[in-house]
Amino acid sequence: MPQVRIVARNFMDMVAALPAAKLDKLYDSSFICEAVLRSLPPLAKKYVLQMLFLDSPLTAKSMEEWVLPDGLSKHKVAIDRLLQLRVFMEVNDRKKEPSYKMNQKFQSNMQKYLTTGGTVPREPMPLNAAVRLPSVGELETYAMEQWECFLLQLINSSQVDKSTSFSSSMMRAFQRGLLNSSRDNEAPRLTENGFQFLLMETNAQLWYIIREYISSAEERGMDPTDLISFLLELSFHTLGEAYSVNTLTEVQRLAIKDLADLGLVKYLQGRKEGLFMPTKLATNLSVSLSDASSRKEGFVVVETNFRMYAYSTSRLHCEILRLFSRIEYQLPNLIVGAITKESLYNAFENGITAEQIVSFLQQNAHPRVAEKMPSVPENVTDQIRLWEADRNRVEMTPSHLYEDFPSKDLFEACCDFARDYGCLLWQDMKKMRLIVKGGLHQQMRDFLRGQR
Amino acid sequence: MASAPSKLYQDDVSLVVALLDTNPFFWAAASLPFSEFLHHVIPFINSLLLLNQLNRVVLIATGTSSCGYIFDSGDGNASGNSNAVCSEIIKKLEDFVGKDSKIGKGSNGDGTRPAISSLLSGSLSLALCYIQRIFRSGTRHPQPRILCLQGSPDGPEQYVAVMNSIFSAQRLMIPIDSCIVGAQHSAFLQQASYITGGVYLKPQQLDGLFQFLAAVFATDLHSRNFLRLPKPAGVDFRASCFCHKKTIDMGYVCSVCLSIFCKYHKKCSTCGSEFNQAAPDSTIPDQKH
Numbered sequence: 001m002p003q004v005r006i007v008a009r010n011f012m013d014m015v016a017a018l019p020a021a022k023l024d025k026l027y028d029s030s031f032i033c034e035a036v037l038r039s040l041p042p043l044a045k046k047y048v049l050q051m052l053f054l055d056s057p058l059t060a061k062s063m064e065e066w067v068l069p070d071g072l073s074k075h076k077v078a079i080d081r082l083l084q085l086r087v088f089m090e091v092n093d094r095k096k097e098p099s100y101k102m103n104q105k106f107q108s109n110m111q112k113y114l115t116t117g118g119t120v121p122r123e124p125m126p127l128n129a130a131v132r133l134p135s136v137g138e139l140e141t142y143a144m145e146q147w148e149c150f151l152l153q154l155i156n157s158s159q160v161d162k163s164t165s166f167s168s169s170m171m172r173a174f175q176r177g178l179l180n181s182s183r184d185n186e187a188p189r190l191t192e193n194g195f196q197f198l199l200m201e202t203n204a205q206l207w208y209i210i211r212e213y214i215s216s217a218e219e220r221g222m223d224p225t226d227l228i229s230f231l232l233e234l235s236f237h238t239l240g241e242a243y244s245v246n247t248l249t250e251v252q253r254l255a256i257k258d259l260a261d262l263g264l265v266k267y268l269q270g271r272k273e274g275l276f277m278p279t280k281l282a283t284n285l286s287v288s289l290s291d292a293s294s295r296k297e298g299f300v301v302v303e304t305n306f307r308m309y310a311y312s313t314s315r316l317h318c319e320i321l322r323l324f325s326r327i328e329y330q331l332p333n334l335i336v337g338a339i340t341k342e343s344l345y346n347a348f349e350n351g352i353t354a355e356q357i358v359s360f361l362q363q364n365a366h367p368r369v370a371e372k373m374p375s376v377p378e379n380v381t382d383q384i385r386l387w388e389a390d391r392n393r394v395e396m397t398p399s400h401l402y403e404d405f406p407s408k409d410l411f412e413a414c415c416d417f418a419r420d421y422g423c424l425l426w427q428d429m430k431k432m433r434l435i436v437k438g439g440l441h442q443q444m445r446d447f448l449r450g451q452r
Numbered sequence: 453m454a455s456a457p458s459k460l461y462q463d464d465v466s467l468v469v470a471l472l473d474t475n476p477f478f479w480a481a482a483s484l485p486f487s488e489f490l491h492h493v494i495p496f497i498n499s500l501l502l503l504n505q506l507n508r509v510v511l512i513a514t515g516t517s518s519c520g521y522i523f524d525s526g527d528g529n530a531s532g533n534s535n536a537v538c539s540e541i542i543k544k545l546e547d548f549v550g551k552d553s554k555i556g557k558g559s560n561g562d563g564t565r566p567a568i569s570s571l572l573s574g575s576l577s578l579a580l581c582y583i584q585r586i587f588r589s590g591t592r593h594p595q596p597r598i599l600c601l602q603g604s605p606d607g608p609e610q611y612v613a614v615m616n617s618i619f620s621a622q623r624l625m626i627p628i629d630s631c632i633v634g635a636q637h638s639a640f641l642q643q644a645s646y647i648t649g650g651v652y653l654k655p656q657q658l659d660g661l662f663q664f665l666a667a668v669f670a671t672d673l674h675s676r677n678f679l680r681l682p683k684p685a686g687v688d689f690r691a692s693c694f695c696h697k698k699t700i701d702m703g704y705v706c707s708v709c710l711s712i713f714c715k716y717h718k719k720c721s722t723c724g725s726e727f728n729q730a731a732p733d734s735t736i737p738d739q740k741h
Contacts, residue, residue, distance in 0.1 A: 038502075042672055042675045045503050045504075046675060049499055049670050053662070053663060065680065067679055071677070074678050114502070310739075374455065
């Protein structure tokens with residue numbers, strides 16, 4: 001799903017777009033260096049390791065020799081990324097050849113990590129606090145509930161029992177691009193991006209929301225750099241441990257409440273001070289900075305007769321499945337549906353592609369079928385793709401038809417003229433007819449007038 | 453080299469099983485002291501764990517008479533504090549070497565046959581069993597590879613066992629990388645890396661060992677398709693005979709099971725088929741009985 005990659009990495013694009021001074025300040029913290037390193041493409045990670053203990057700069061040409069010829073494009077992508085994030089700095093030596101050196105602070109932080117090992121950003125609270133801490137399982141259910149509630153509210157505010165504490169302007173900012181109101185008195189419909197958003201994995205969706213949150217942070221008086229560093233640090237906390245709110249800065253304290261609504265942390269009131277516990281969504285954040293793949297258990301079984309069984313109680317899952325299949329029954333722990341031509345055509349109308357549907361089914365396959373190869377029967381996947389191809393049988397181009405030419409020479413001159421501009425679509429020598437792309441009509445008329 | 457058909461996390465999640473040579477006879481005479489060696493290996497392990505949150509590293513020690521698991525990063529204990537991990541590795545290594553030398557002395561009486569070579573076949577088998585367990589554990593698992601840090605010379609008596617492990621690894625599509633920290637090349641590991649598609653390297657300067665490890669052996673399998681990696685100049689394909697475990701260039705091969713013998717035998721010791729051909733004293737003039 002190429003769309004997923006673009007969105008997930010947009011968070012890093014945002015980091016890369018920070019002014020140089022702020023970005024360098026971010027690298028003071030070794031956690032951010034680690035998180036940035038983990039977000040790089042694999043080739044770039046190798047280059048960082050290779051350059052980690054080198055003090056003198058290396059020329060770009062010698063770096064190009066590290067890759068085979070068909071790896072050059074990946075090499076360029078990796079080097080660009082490293083330069084954007086200011087992990088590699090360009091150095092111009094006397095020979096005027098570009099060479100690269102590693103960012104000083106980044107280098108020293110990473111060297112320290114390798115030799116002495118990583119630490120945690122802050123110490124967890126001692127266990128003698130009087131508050132009963134939720135177990136890891138409870139934390140996970142809490143996180144999923146919060147996140148689903150938020151998503152449901154995002155796509156359809158009427159369907160939710162309890163709403164989150166986000167202000168309506170914040171929700172509107174999140175919904176921008178995902179929903180639009182087709183008519184004023186109708187409920188807003190999901191746009192094409194909205195559907196793709198729903199079919200993305202949880203981590204990618206999270207990053208999208210966080211990116212919107214940070215972009216609008218400046219208006220609410222929060223420093224985005226602080227937020228970015230806090231979010232990146234959050235993934236290095238230990239799951240299941242409580243941390244005191246007093247160790248957070250002012251900005252971070254404001255953000256904690258919002259993050260609790262998203263399900264990233266759970267906010268508790270301790271004896272003397274507030275506590276927060278990161279959930280699995282938070283600790284998995286840095287995993288998903290580069291290409292994401294969640295480790296959630298799947299719940300969908302697709303049979304060769306196009307029936308679909310989803311072992312889930314979540315309303316969100318039901319809504320998602322409703323996007324492309326016909327839901328027949330909804331039992332206490334099971335959703336039964338069928339993938340039909342009409343339901344798929346509906347999905348295609350809304351802008352969902354067959355690839356997205358197929359990868360959604362594959363990634364969310366129930367463990368019982370996930371081990372089988374393939375996890376979704378081939379006849380189902382092939383048929384979905386065929387139905388999509390059905391919509392593409394005809395390709396339309398606006399064009400003009402020219403006929404009734406007085407002479408063959410004029411006809412051939414017109415053909416050549418159109419061919420020179422690359423606009424000739426069809427010609428019939430015997431009947432002297434010509435079809436030319438619409439954009440060329442004016443020039444064609446001038447040419448014909450000139451010929452007479 | 454494509455990995456076995458598996459449900460992968462992402463392209464670059466890897467499981468590295470590193471086989472450390474702990475043969476005391478070798479390390480006593482080596483140019484690089486063992487503690488220095490560990491100073492290169494442990495940051496390398498840290499760097500593997502740094503590259504990706506889901507990477508896993510397993511350390512297996514290759515002794516002279518036994519092999520043992522030293523470290524498994526997927527154990528579930530605190531991954532944050534690496535100092536504790538480092539001291540734990542060192543302590544386990546010390547325990548292992550102590551046990552190993554006791555076993556070695558015990559079985560040989562008063563050490564009549566000094567074991568110069570380390571038990572490569574044993575640790576390769578341990579590594580392959582671990583990886584097989586990972587393959588069977590669930591739908592999603594990292595891409596595994598084996599890294600051998602070998603210094604001691606090859607023991608020809610282990611030829612059959614090592615070749616069997618190499619072919620199993622080839623079947624499972626697990627590359628075997630080798631990094632030679634000793635003085636001489638190892639024919640076994642050259643063959644292993646050649647057959648399984650791994651990388652074989654003998655660093656010229658051992659004080660830069662970390663740099664060699666990080667530059668060559670830290671890359672995940674997917675990126676290897678795009679990188680220029682060191683290729684050995686030639687692979688030593690010599691075999692050892694099955695009867696005396698000597699390394700030979702020319703010998704007799706059983707046509708049924710392809711076992712290799714240096715002398716003429718009436719019956720194959722591996723598959724039991726009888727050789728009906730007459731003793732070829734005349735056909736092979738340089739055969740000495």
